[in-house]
Amino acid sequence: MRHPLNTPRNTFLMLTAALALIALVSFVIQNVSNHSTELAGRPAFTEAQISSTREIEVVTSDATYTLKRIETGWVMPEKADFPVAENAITSLLTALTDLNIEMSTTQLPARHALLGLTDPADSGFGARLTLDQDSSRIFGQRAGQQFMREPEEDQTYQVSPVLPPLYNPMRWIDLSDDTLPRLTGEIVQIQLETNVTDAIYRLSSGVWHKDGSDEEPVNAAPLNNAIYASYYLEFTDVRRRTDAQAFARIGFGYADGETQIISLVREGNETWARFEFSDGIADVELYESREFKLEALSVADLLLE
Secondary structure: OOOOOOOHHHHHHHHHHHHHHHHHHHHHHHHHHHHHHHHOOOEOOOHHHHHHOOEEEEEOOOOEEEEEEEOOEEEEHHHOOEEOOHHHHHHHHHHHHHOEEEEEOOOOHHHOHHHOOOOHHHOOOOEEEEEOOOEEEEEEEEOOEEEEEOOOOOOOEEEEOOOOOOOOHHHHOOOOOOOOOOOOOOEEEEEEEEOOOEEEEEEEOOEEEEOOOOOOEOOOHHHHHHHHHHHOOOEEEEEEOOOOOOOEEEEEEEOOOOEEEEEEEEEOOEEEEEEEEOOOOOOOHHHOOEEEEEOHHHHHHHOOO
8 A cells, every 4th residue: 555645746846945955055155155255354343443542442251341542552551551562562453454364163152162252241262342432342362363353242253463472461561670670889888677677788898798787798698689680670560559558668779879769568368569769770760659569589588587
């Protein structure tokens, strides 16, 4: 007996439905392909947006910071308006100007995390970049490729070139001696003031003596360590000067008559330094009204420990 479904009419209908489904899938694939082709080469931002922008805000799950254009260059307000390194901001602006869409990728929100495109406002992995509080994009990377989407959109795109890293605000500023010169003249006097000590050491004929100790020579090793530390201080962060009371002051007197005073402020496990210089020392303006976080080893050396 012929099965009721195995009639010529039913077979025809099933074949027709299958062909229609194949045609629909092909149509969708073709449309997606055409859409990707149309988008290829389209800029993520216009050149006018990049050239006119005065402020770039970056938000990640760990930090929010701003790169702000002023008359003399770019600064970071969150880091006491410290200047942004010229090579760093140039690299970012160039990449944003050249940033083009290569192809459309997924529209599924469940796959945003795979591309690093989840919204940082919801503790996501992406980095949201906003130009002049207006044009926002969320950026992420996977396998060396750069991806992008708009914050309120599910559609994602592969773009190029790859942007500079956006997650660490400290990468934009230079706290080395190229920007913040360390005084390296001959030191002939060191004064250490803390809650428990107030000592002055003087160098005479190549030998260190402590004031009030009948000019007996003292162990030069801690003093030499402090001098070395002052020459090669390593700063790991910067902030505006606070009203916190210093727990120690280290003064250095130089053979040419100049002086430098480093005041140390403790905040939890961190130590921040303030700097004062005698008049006439050049290129130290960036130290003014700011505090710099020090490495623990540098702190110990400055305290003659």
